[in-house]
Amino acid sequence: MTLPADDGFSTRAIHVGQEPDPTTGAVVLPIYQTSTFAQDVVGQTRAGYDYSRAGNPTSTALELALASLERGRHAKAFASGMAAADTAIRAMLRPGDHLIIPDDAYGGSFRLIDKIGVPWGLTYTAVPIADLDAVRAAVRPTTRLIWCETPTNPLLTIADIYAISEIAHDAGAKLLVDNTFASPYLQQPLVLGADVVMHSTTKYVGGHSDIIGGALITADDELGESFSFHAKSMGGIAGPFDAWLTLRGLKTLAVRMERHCDNAEAIADLLQSHSRVGRVYYPGLENHEGHDVAAGQMLRYGGMVSFRVAGGREEAVKICSRTRLFTLAESLGGVESLIEHPGLMTHASVAGSSLEVPDDLIRLSVGIEDIDDLMADLSDALN
Ligand SMILES: *Cc1c(COP(=O)(O)O)cnc(C)c1O
Numbered sequence: 001m002t003l004p005a006d007d008g009f010s011t012r013a014i015h016v017g018q019e020p021d022p023t024t025g026a027v028v029l030p031i032y033q034t035s036t037f038a039q040d041v042v043g044q045t046r047a048g049y050d051y052s053r054a055g056n057p058t059s060t061a062l063e064l065a066l067a068s069l070e071r072g073r074h075a076k077a078f079a080s081g082m083a084a085a086d087t088a089i090r091a092m093l094r095p096g097d098h099l100i101i102p103d104d105a106y107g108g109s110f111r112l113i114d115k116i117g118v119p120w121g122l123t124y125t126a127v128p129i130a131d132l133d134a135v136r137a138a139v140r141p142t143t144r145l146i147w148c149e150t151p152t153n154p155l156l157t158i159a160d161i162y163a164i165s166e167i168a169h170d171a172g173a174k175l176l177v178d179n180t181f182a183s184p185y186l187q188q189p190l191v192l193g194a195d196v197v198m199h200s201t202t203k204y205v206g207g208h209s210d211i212i213g214g215a216l217i218t219a220d221d222e223l224g225e226s227f228s229f230h231a232k233s234m235g236g237i238a239g240p241f242d243a244w245l246t247l248r249g250l251k252t253l254a255v256r257m258e259r260h261c262d263n264a265e266a267i268a269d270l271l272q273s274h275s276r277v278g279r280v281y282y283p284g285l286e287n288h289e290g291h292d293v294a295a296g297q298m299l300r301y302g303g304m305v306s307f308r309v310a311g312g313r314e315e316a317v318k319i320c321s322r323t324r325l326f327t328l329a330e331s332l333g334g335v336e337s338l339i340e341h342p343g344l345m346t347h348a349s350v351a352g353s354s355l356e357v358p359d360d361l362i363r364l365s366v367g368i369e370d371i372d373d374l375m376a377d378l379s380d381a382l383n
Pocket of ligand 1: 108109
């Protein structure tokens with residue numbers, strides 16, 4: 001089925017790469033749980049598949065859908081967001097190259113670059129990614145990549161994707177955007193000038209907290225080819241069942257994101273007017289430093305809300321264990337609401353580094369439950 005490119009987001013999420021099974025007419029794509037594929041004569045495959053490390057029809061369907069939703073031409077699905085990140089780094093950089101990263105990058109990406117990329121021969125500079133002068137000042141003759149997240153984790157900082165893509169391209173470098181927090185529904189970085197989009201599909205794309213997965217998407221044929229080659233060579237590919245679950249989640253991304261945004265906006269308002277709450281970090285709030293840039297590049301502002309507690313670290317830790325519906329857990333982007341203390345949980349490994357976060361900070365992944373129940377739960381925990 002070839003759909004016109006102007007089909008809407010949900011139409012493409014539900015149909016691209018997912019025509020009924022040609023053999024049986026099954027409306028839902030089968031899980032091709034197979035390692036290898038029969039060849040009719042030597043070297044002649046039936047549909048281009050020979051071995052599932054190099055390609056699998058279930059994964060292909062997910063890849064076609066993701067490429068369409070991000071307005072790219074090529075997508076590759078991986079076993080995790082970090083496998084996607086590792087593949088991007090090794091495909092795009094060589095020992096001796098320099099990259100620029102946000103000073104509040106996802107902790108796992110920071111660890112990959114700092115603990116594995118640096119011994120491999122990379123150098124990096126961590127900058128406040130919302131500060132374009134700081135990004136520009138960090139460029140060196142050997143800079144080949146700017147690594148960008150927006151909104152960032154856990155402080156929801158907003159980076160200006162278009163402006164940073166110009167800085168990267170003027171320097172002869174590429175721009176990669178980790179689009180995990182926004183999802184392709186709220187933000188399409190390739191349209192804004194980025195060269196590569198990375199996802200932890202574990203989060204909003206999958207949306208049900210039941211898989212670990214990742215993806216790289218690009219409109220550049222050479223990069224697309226290189227990601228496939230590296231994936232096949234390095235082996236960090238998505239298995240067929242994980243790809244199937246991810247695709248199942250992807251179909252409802254638009255309706256889930258609308259509800260995540262509705263709920264997060266209401267929670268941000270509640271927190272902002274609460275006497276026991278200090279600063280609230282949500283790009284949808286007009287007093288957020290990145291609000292105007294976010295309004296220009298995002299459809300809405302997402303489901304993540306962070307806030308500081310007036311009572312400091314001890315009080316923050318207590319609140320995290322007092323909620324009934326918000327489950328105390330790492331991760332984000334699922335239908336259920338989660339609460340966590342970044343300083344002691346997701347960001348414990350960056351304590352003492354430039355990525356350290358305030359210890360009175362709480363991060364919420366606002367789910368799609370009924371908003372009245374979520375508000376009551378949070379109010380009870382705060383009071
Ligand atoms: C979770 C996450 C990752 C890592 O993805 P995994 O699927 O856990 O490997 C990368 N970037 C961001 C922003 C994330 O939230």
